[in-house]
Amino acid sequence: MATKKKSKPKSKRKIFSKPKFLNDERARFILGVTLSLFTIYTCLAFVSFFFTGGADQSKLDIKWLELITDSEIRVENWTGKTGAYLSNLFINKGFGIASFSFLYVMVVLSLRSWGLKIQSIRKSILYTLLFSIWLSIGMAFVFVDSTSDSFLFLGGIHGFFISEWLVSIIGSVGTLFLLILSLLCLLTFGFQNTVGFFKGLVKKKEKSAEAITEDDVLEEEEVAEEITEQPEAIEGVELETPNFESEILLTEEPEAPLEVIEEPVAKEAESEDDVELKIETVREQEETVPINQEPLEDFDPTLDLSRYKFPTIDLLEDHQINNSVVSKEELESNKNKIVETLRHYKIEIVQIKATIGPTVTLYEIVPAPGVRISKIKNLEDDIALSLSALGIRIIAPIPGKGTIGIEVPNQNPEVVSMKGIIASKKFQESKHALPVAMGRTISNETYTLDLAKMPHLLVAGATGQGKSVGLNAIITSLLYKKHPSQLKFVLIDPKKVELSIYSTIEKHFLAKLPDEEEPIITDINKVIATLNSLCIEMDSRYDLLKKAHARNIKEYNTKFVKHKLNPENGHRYLPYIVVIIDEFADLIMTAGKEVEAPIARIAQLARAIGIHMIIATQRPSTNIITGVIKANFPARIAFKVASMIDSRTILDSPGANQLIGRGDMLISTSSDLVRVQCAFVDTPEVEAITDYIMEQQSYPSALMLPEYVGESAESGAGEIDLQKRDALFEEAARLVVTSQQGSTSGIQRRFSIGYNRAGRIVDQLEAAGIVGPFEGSKARQVLIQDEYSLEQLLNNIAN
Numbered sequence: 194m195a196t197k198k199k200s201k202p203k204s205k206r207k208i209f210s211k212p213k214f215l216n217d218e219r220a221r222f223i224l225g226v227t228l229s230l231f232t233i234y235t236c237l238a239f240v241s242f243f244f245t246g247g248a249d250q251s252k253l254d255i256k257w258l259e260l261i262t263d264s265e266i267r268v269e270n271w272t273g274k275t276g277a278y279l280s281n282l283f284i285n286k287g288f289g290i291a292s293f294s295f296l297y298v299m300v301v302l303s304l305r306s307w308g309l310k311i312q313s314i315r316k317s318i319l320y321t322l323l324f325s326i327w328l329s330i331g332m333a334f335v336f337v338d339s340t341s342d343s344f345l346f347l348g349g350i351h352g353f354f355i356s357e358w359l360v361s362i363i364g365s366v367g368t369l370f371l372l373i374l375s376l377l378c379l380l381t382f383g384f385q386n387t388v389g390f391f392k393g394l395v396k397k398k399e400k401s402a403e404a405i406t407e408d409d410v411l412e413e414e415e416v417a418e419e420i421t422e423q424p425e426a427i428e429g430v431e432l433e434t435p436n437f438e439s440e441i442l443l444t445e446e447p448e449a450p451l452e453v454i455e456e457p458v459a460k461e462a463e464s465e466d467d468v469e470l471k472i473e474t475v476r477e478q479e480e481t482v483p484i485n486q487e488p489l490e491d492f493d494p495t496l497d498l499s500r501y502k503f504p505t506i507d508l509l510e511d512h513q514i515n516n517s518v519v520s521k522e523e524l525e526s527n528k529n530k531i532v533e534t535l536r537h538y539k540i541e542i543v544q545i546k547a548t549i550g551p552t553v554t555l556y557e558i559v560p561a562p563g564v565r566i567s568k569i570k571n572l573e574d575d576i577a578l579s580l581s582a583l584g585i586r587i588i589a590p591i592p593g594k595g596t597i598g599i600e601v602p603n604q605n606p607e608v609v610s611m612k613g614i615i616a617s618k619k620f621q622e623s624k625h626a627l628p629v630a631m632g633r634t635i636s637n638e639t640y641t642l643d644l645a646k647m648p649h650l651l652v653a654g655a656t657g658q659g660k661s662v663g664l665n666a667i668i669t670s671l672l673y674k675k676h677p678s679q680l681k682f683v684l685i686d687p688k689k690v691e692l693s694i695y696s697t698i699e700k701h702f703l704a705k706l707p708d709e710e711e712p713i714i715t716d717i718n719k720v721i722a723t724l725n726s727l728c729i730e731m732d733s734r735y736d737l738l739k740k741a742h743a744r745n746i747k748e749y750n751t752k753f754v755k756h757k758l759n760p761e762n763g764h765r766y767l768p769y770i771v772v773i774i775d776e777f778a779d780l781i782m783t784a785g786k787e788v789e790a791p792i793a794r795i796a797q798l799a800r801a802i803g804i805h806m807i808i809a810t811q812r813p814s815t816n817i818i819t820g821v822i823k824a825n826f827p828a829r830i831a832f833k834v835a836s837m838i839d840s841r842t843i844l845d846s847p848g849a850n851q852l853i854g855r856g857d858m859l860i861s862t863s864s865d866l867v868r869v870q871c872a873f874v875d876t877p878e879v880e881a882i883t884d885y886i887m888e889q890q891s892y893p894s895a896l897m898l899p900e901y902v903g904e905s906a907e908s909g910a911g912e913i914d915l916q917k918r919d920a921l922f923e924e925a926a927r928l929v930v931t932s933q934q935g936s937t938s939g940i941q942r943r944f945s946i947g948y949n950r951a952g953r954i955v956d957q958l959e960a961a962g963i964v965g966p967f968e969g970s971k972a973r974q975v976l977i978q979d980e981y982s983l984e985q986l987l988n989n990i991a992n
């Protein structure tokens with residue numbers, strides 16, 4: 194997905210999209226070295242210019258080619274003629290000492306080619322240019338007299354002329370004010386905290402402890418206001434989101450001659466014998482609302498990153514501009530063909546109604562009494578043939594409606610933009626814990642899901658049918674609604690390229706193993722360790738819930754937020770964890786049971802404690818999506834697949850093989866099957882969102898999952914040497930006996946030690962006969978009932 198070519202309208206962001214040759218690591222390496230060396234060279238040339246510029250000045254007024262070809266000319270600059278020429282061009286003829294700021298852009302570019310992203314290229318170029326212009330004018334204005342007696346123009350010719358021009362128009366005072374004003378503008382728009390900083394300066398003296406809280410609330414309101422203040426963006430969405438819904442109601446009297454159906458649409462109501470064609474066109478704009486994030490709660494888990502701003506809607510693009518509406522002719526002709534085909538098989542229909550969706554139109558027919566439904570269902574291929582269209586799907590009958598549905602693909606399918614879906618009222622006002630905006634249904638309604646309720650999702654589809662776009666839509670919708678303190682992703686990507694785009698938001702939104710360097714997990718061994726570590730996290734979360742007498746994460750967090758749980762007892766705010774595995778087939782093929790077991794365990798147990806999984810695969814065969822996996826993933830999304838068998842593997846019913854691709858999907862949730870056109874979000878849009886998040890204040894690192902030591906280390910209780918007991922062994926034994934609880938995480942929390950060490954202590958306790966053996970998700974049994982027996986046992990061990 195990330196690196197694939199997407200058919201999308203040209204956008205300004207494309208200017209900076211990566212050239213193809215840069216996909217080759219060797220090319221990136223060479224480019225990185227070249228850029229870095231050139232940056233150092235230019236820096237040396239500029240510095241040298243301050244010392245040697247005077248001596249070289251008279252030699253530099255010719256063209257560069259002449260300068261380098263004339264062997265009689267010698268320059269003093271440490272970097273030779275080219276360096277001297279460049280420095281003169283940038284410093285004296287250009288922007289003065291502000292030219293140094295261009296080196297910053299080169300540093301950003303060099304770091305990029307080494308794989309380090311400190312700022313987006315677009316922003317660094319823009320800010321550097323604005324800053325250079327400002328500084329060169331400022332320097333020329335302040336050091337206006339120095340130009341007459343020095344070879345060096347501190348503001349460059351550019352600054353000199355503009356400052357002179359400004360002074361002549363608005364005078365020196367006016368120019369000074371203009372410079373101050375423009376500097377403030379630059380700082381305000383360039384850095385997020387400028388306004389807060391100045392406010393802080395003003396208020397510093399008055400601030401009492403009480404005032405601090407009030408001020409923070411105000412700041413948050415401002416943040417919320419800023420997000421809501423995007424009238425143009427939202428208006429744009431409303432204008433360009435044509436939620437067109439049209440219904441054609443055709444009432445056919447059984448005796449009516451067939452020919453009348455072919456009458457032009459406009460005349461149809463005129464004759465009594467004609468088939469009556471009622472066209473009800475409902476042009477309904479789906480309401481869009483300004484992005485408005487929910488107010489934060491009592492104890493604020495978001496306080497660490499209190500100035501975090503949710504991504505704005507203008508980071509997304511509108512792909513709907515070129516969408517065309519389904520014409521009446523197309524509807525009429527399809528209707529006629531359906532009626533004719535059915536009549537050919539002696540099936541009379543009483544009524545036909547069309548609902549136009551983004552990619553398919555649903556023709557709902559009411560057959561005459563006595564017609565067997567299975568007869569119509571069997572005509573799928575004949576209708577497809579007569580309409581010469583792929584992807585015809587017959588739903589007989591439509592559940593709860595008493596009609597038969599025939600889905601016919603539109604000649605010009607619409608692209609459903611993520612922008613419209615995110616801005617829709619339904620998504621913005623959704624109260625879901627983990628809201629996911631998927632796209633539009635056949636009746637043009639925004640389709641949203643609550644991942645927390647699903648509680649795990651299986652996504653399948655043949656290659657190139659929109660799976661990656663679908664995963665991006667899920668991730669982006671969560672990024673639009675959740676604060677970094679409320680949600681963490683564990684991204685597993687054996688294909689290595691699909692999810693790499695999210696590595697930049699590691700410190701905001703990702704979770705990983707403690708000593709893991711890569712934010713996205715690609716290595717199979719690390720996948721196994723991460724999944725097992727998630728099981729440990731799951732157990733520890735269950736322990737916390739048990740102690741807090743909470744049934745699920747929501748209740749637990751509410752208690753925590755209301756200060757009913759003491760952090761000193763190990764309680765902490767629990768963010769939701771969404772585990773995404775792109776290309777599950779690769780994992781099963783290489784590691785089989787080793788990955789299947791922890792996945793099944795998480796899938797069975799994790800719903801209450803806020804760990805949710807999304808697994809995607811392009812090979813939906815029964816050896817990949819096994820019975821165990823299927824049983825634990827009740828919610829499934831199917832993009833187009835190659836065969837009916839594949840469709841049955843994913844959905845337990847056919848249909849996915851009849852989809853038309855490009856984001857056309859079937860979503861199955863607890864016996865409901867809905868056809869949805871997936872919202873389209875392109876890679877540059879995702880990049881814009883991740884850049885927006887990346888540039889904000891972050892946590893010092895990704896969320897650390899508990900450490901996991903492989904099976905062998907865990908199950909070695911028999912070989913434990915009690916002569917080499919841990920220093921905390923006796924204290925831990927007393928804790929376990931007094932509390933009558935033998936959990937590793939309890940010891941870990943009580944003594945603030947790592948999981949490994951706590952695990953070793955529990956193994957020693959087991960070897961000493963104080964606790965029973967490991968029993969899966971249950972806490973170990975404590976075998977010693979009172980402290981007296983324990984002291985005796987400890988004495989025996991010590992001797």
Ligand SMILES: Nc1ncnc2c1ncn2[C@@H]1O[C@H](COP(=O)(O)OP(=O)(O)OP(=O)(O)O)[C@@H](O)[C@H]1O
Binds near residue numbers: 194198656663856
């Ligand atoms: N919702 C959509 N709306 C419009 N076009 C789409 C949509 N989803 C996918 N496409 C088109 O299909 C192409 C392939 O999509 P995508 O990369 O998501 O496929 P995939 O199933 O992930 O493939 P693979 O398994 O090879 O990674 C996209 O580049 C895009 O042009």
